[in-house]
Amino acid sequence: MADKTTIIVTGATRGTGLAILRKFLQSGFDAAFCGTKKDSVTKVAEMLRLEFPDAKIAGYTARLDIKNDADSFSKNALDFLGGCTVLVNNAGTFLPGSILSEEAGVFENLWQVNVSSAYHVSRAVVPSMYEQQRAHVFNMCSIASIAAYPNGGSYCISKFALLGMTKLLREELKPRKICVTAVLAGATLTDSWAGSGFPESRFVLPENVAELMFSVWNTNKHACTEELLIRPLEGDI
Secondary structure (H helix, E strand, C coil): CCCCCEEEECCCCCHHHHHHHHHHHHCCCEEEEEECCHHHHHHHHHHHHHHCCCCCEEEEECCCCCHHHHHHHHHHHHHHHCCCCEEEECCCCCCCCCCCCCCCCHHHHHHHHHHHHHHHHHHHHHHHHCCCCCCEEEEECCHHHCCCCCCCHHHHHHHHHHHHHHHHHHHHHHHHCCEEEEEEECCECCHHHCCCCCCHHHCECHHHHHHHHHHHHHCCCCCCCCEEEECCCCCCC
16 A cells, blocks of 8 residues: 555646646645656656655556556556555547548547556556555546537547446445546647637636546545536537
8 A cells, every 4th residue: 555645647748637647746646647658758757856856756658558558557657656546547539530431440549548548557556446545536538428529430439438437437446435536528728629729718727627636536535526527618619
């Protein structure tokens, strides 16, 4: 069991994942994270160590759509931290398209990145949480998990599936008093929306998501927020 609170975040070299890392590090957590690009992982790890010199921080390069990478990352993160208090399955990707016309392989790619990654990392990490007095799993779902939309294609399919997996994990972990939360965020100001032409005011900010997730963590001694639904103030784009 870890001596202090620890967090593992997948896909955390930018955007919402990085904002989550920062928020929990600000509150005294130690952290391990991963990204797909070695240079980005190294840069973020060095930046965070300067920003939070009292924290233990490790970054790993991993392709979580590959099971061996997901297993290796999980083992390395647990060995480094000594356990896990909060797991955030944030790794994911977006590709627009339609079921009947998107290119061959898009479905398999999005399924592996958006669903299989969370499945394999959860299987590897969650058993280490059993002895924690408090523990929490966050799966980064999407508005696309509850509302299909044109040109959503395999992305919507994968996010619907991730929400279903989250609901099942919640049921499985109730006896162990481990909270599981689906984070259902609408349009968030990340690189995915670069060049969209919409003003910043039409988006949820990554820091908004991180703040709300930390608030949910703070309430889980007596209550589990099963779904955290976050939309832009003016509604969905």
